[in-house]
Amino acid sequence: MGMDKDTVIWIKGVTFSYGAHIVLENVGLEVKRGDFLGVIGPNGSGKTTLIRIIIGLLKPDSGLVRLFGAPPASADARARVGFVPQKVTNFDQNFPASVSEVVAMGRIPRAGIMKQLGAKDRELIEKALDEVGMLEHRDKRISELSGGQQQRVFMARALVAEPELLILDEPTVGVDRYAQKRFYAILKRLNSAGITIILISHDIGVVSAHVNKLACVNRSVVLHDVSKGVNPADLICAYADRMKIVRHGHAGCPGHCQDGVE
């Protein structure tokens, strides 16, 4: 491992605890430009904590974190990151916002505080909506959309900031299979266009079918290079003895497994 101009994220010796409870211990991770990294692990394993440290929302107790070579809390580094949060936890379904208003939020960090959005911003908003196939719905109230459509709107909100790194926290929870497929197709296209992607999920099977690297988080972080082939059995590492892997007989989805928390 070495930090160079292609290093997007560099983490070394990071430890984080909530009070006496250690969530992450001596964690290291490197993400390179163009990577598609899946972050997996059981609930409470520290996945979200790791992401919050990466984007500077949490400060580790010790260790080094660099985002685009800078401290993650710096405005410059943050402006290059698009973040798609877990929608279910962050979103009031009765909020009176139109689809284009939601996407416009993503332009604020780029446009600058107290600045009005201009013609270029509006152009980018349309482009981002088009990218995720939601342009025709731009005047609808966000609450009128299905879960999968809402998720694509949140993706457009992240894309409108023209991010170099896109981070998605459990983006397909509560979204049906068809919408999920469509969602992953969009991610794949963005990744091919050069955007580095980090996808948090606890659905190992689906994730490992799309990513080139997998980080198993469970207090520690173990990185697997999926493109070089990985034995799904190795991934049980992330789940220790808290989960079992359930095999489903989905055709065309070899090795698909889903966690079943016991």
Added chain:
Amino acid sequence: MLDMLEYGFMQRAFIAGTLIAIVCSVIGLFLVLRRMSLMGDGLAHIAFAGIAGGMFFNIYPLLSALVFTVLSALGIQRLKDMKVHGDAAIAIFFSFGLAVGITLISMSKGFGMDLFSYLFGSILAVNETDLAFISVLCAVTVALVWLFYKELFYITFDEESARAGGLPVEKLNTMLIVLTAVTVVVSMRVVGVLLVSSYIVLPASAALLISRSFQNTLFLAAAIALASTVVGLTAAFYFDAAAGGAIVLVLVGAFVSAMILHKLRVNAAREANLH
């Protein structure tokens, strides 16, 4: 009809009422959506203490109320940062405000009646100084909301993402709470301490039932507040009623109408889906 505007006090009441309607409905929308509806009520009781203090120490009451309310708003914010629940933090300051107010009244020599005009509001009470004070503060409030409109919208919708995007969420929250304190103080003169909170909550709540976008809600809330203020003030003049009471009754009427409209729309949409 327009003969009431020949009176200076009615002109002042209408100007003040218009400004207050705009400020209350705009700040109210952010408060309602952030589940902070009771903030207005809590701060109004604190403002009451500021008024009593001003009268007791012979300071311009709206000024003492402004200082006391803004400081208390910051105190509530501080308590919340210290992990005291938001509603508990408001309740603590709410009781403190009332206690200060009641103690000062009991020790006073005869400003009781004057104080009542602040409790219930009065169109007769708005003098030139009040109007200047109210105008300046309303202008500042509207200007700040206009400048930070996008940012306030973002943190109201999704604070976590706003923070991830590098927005100064804590500073914006503090600004919103200070502006809420200002809104309460400027509204008291016309609608009264006891009714300020309905003036803040009702227009936004009515608009939320029938709007599509955020901007649309904002303008609709302001329109509802303005119309209700004009109707309420007029009714108060001709029926010799308390202005605050009249305005709030009209606002409740507007809210009920919005509820009926919302219900009709939902039914119509359901019909359309059935056929």
